[in-house]
Amino acid sequence: MTASFYTDAPYPHKLSVAPMMDWTDRHFRYFLRLISKRSYLFTEMVTTGALLYGDAERYLRYNAQEHPLALQLGGSDPKALALSAKMAEDYGYDEVNLNVGCPSDRVQNGRFGACLMAEPEHVGACLAAMAASVRIPVTVKCRIGIDDMEGYAPFQNFINVVTDTSPCRIFTIHARKAWLKGLSPKENRDIPPLHYDYPHRLKQERPDLTVILNGGLLTLEQSSPHLEALDGVMIGRAAYQDPWIFAEADQKIYGDTTALPDRHHIAAQMADYADRQMQQGVPLQSITRHLMGLFNGLKGARAWRRHLSEHAGKTGAGPGIILDAADKVAPDQAPSLKRAEA
Numbered sequence: 001m002t003a004s005f006y007t008d009a010p011y012p013h014k015l016s017v018a019p020m021m022d023w024t025d026r027h028f029r030y031f032l033r034l035i036s037k038r039s040y041l042f043t044e045m046v047t048t049g050a051l052l053y054g055d056a057e058r059y060l061r062y063n064a065q066e067h068p069l070a071l072q073l074g075g076s077d078p079k080a081l082a083l084s085a086k087m088a089e090d091y092g093y094d095e096v097n098l099n100v101g102c103p104s105d106r107v108q109n110g111r112f113g114a115c116l117m118a119e120p121e122h123v124g125a126c127l128a129a130m131a132a133s134v135r136i137p138v139t140v141k142c143r144i145g146i147d148d149m150e151g152y153a154p155f156q157n158f159i160n161v162v163t164d165t166s167p168c169r170i171f172t173i174h175a176r177k178a179w180l181k182g183l184s185p186k187e188n189r190d191i192p193p194l195h196y197d198y199p200h201r202l203k204q205e206r207p208d209l210t211v212i213l214n215g216g217l218l219t220l221e222q223s224s225p226h227l228e229a230l231d232g233v234m235i236g237r238a239a240y241q242d243p244w245i246f247a248e249a250d251q252k253i254y255g256d257t258t259a260l261p262d263r264h265h266i267a268a269q270m271a272d273y274a275d276r277q278m279q280q281g282v283p284l285q286s287i288t289r290h291l292m293g294l295f296n297g298l299k300g301a302r303a304w305r306r307h308l309s310e311h312a313g314k315t316g317a318g319p320g321i322i323l324d325a326a327d328k329v330a331p332d333q334a335p336s337l338k339r340a341e342a
């Protein structure tokens, strides 16, 4: 067995933005990176089929500024996963992560995602094949169970089998079960109850593992108690809907002393980015759709959203739309860290 990852140094990624299909594309990641330089970013899930038989460049390309950046794979064929992991490494990704948490029917039909929770030996075989083909960390994002896996023991067994059969030691745990029959993917993110005690117990029992908690976290404040006991936290929906919650992440989570970002400045940077992307044929709306939450909580936030929604799709619309929309918002109030220093 090859050496496990991050055994010599603490896991560096205390705060990450979850992989989210249709949401965490390269445009959103570029935007989030302007808000936080240090937070760890994940791609949307990319299937091995899309990489091996589709337009790999389309799925793998990213902006250099997005680092540190992990690619999430969906698949269950060890050979295909190994080849895809190698492509991720060759493209310069910092980590390759296996999706063992998605409950959608499409994914179940392909026999991957959350249904793999029932096949820990196979997950181990997949991870072992991936790890044998790359030097970057190979990691898992999983649930705490599916369907009739009741209680902590089946989850513990899943982890134990995976770590017995592969070198993977880094687990991001969406701390609720997935019910594969009867709930939609959206319901599966809300209805099964959260069990934060599972990842915490796992870390206590297996301090050799890197354990990252995901599910239901809305703010950095809610995340910090978990960071005292665990290696990291991952935030999904809140990061997308209210990205400014990451504005103080570099200072509060990583102890940086750099200046806090400014929202109007970020809007201007996104206008420059949109300009460059549009020259490569990217529609303006593909970028503006991710920016809606930037000014949440400020006077004029609704006018910002409305202006973007109404104008970005119009023929001839250019990146100036973003600047015009930002003009409708009152200047940024000093973020709390600045206020504290005043």
Ligand SMILES: Cc1cc2nc3c(=O)[nH]c(=O)nc-3n(C[C@H](O)[C@H](O)[C@H](O)COP(=O)(O)O)c2cc1C
Pocket (backbone or CB within 6 Å): 018, 019, 020, 021, 022, 023, 044, 045, 072, 099, 100, 101, 102, 141, 174, 189, 214, 215, 216, 217, 234, 235, 236, 237, 238
């Ligand atoms: C729109 C959307 C798409 C998602 N796509 C993925 C995905 O591609 N891979 C994955 O592992 N999880 C996916 N998830 C689940 C999130 O990564 C995360 O585990 C879940 O939303 C719980 O975290 P949260 O409560 O912080 O949002 C998705 C979630 C949403 C809302």
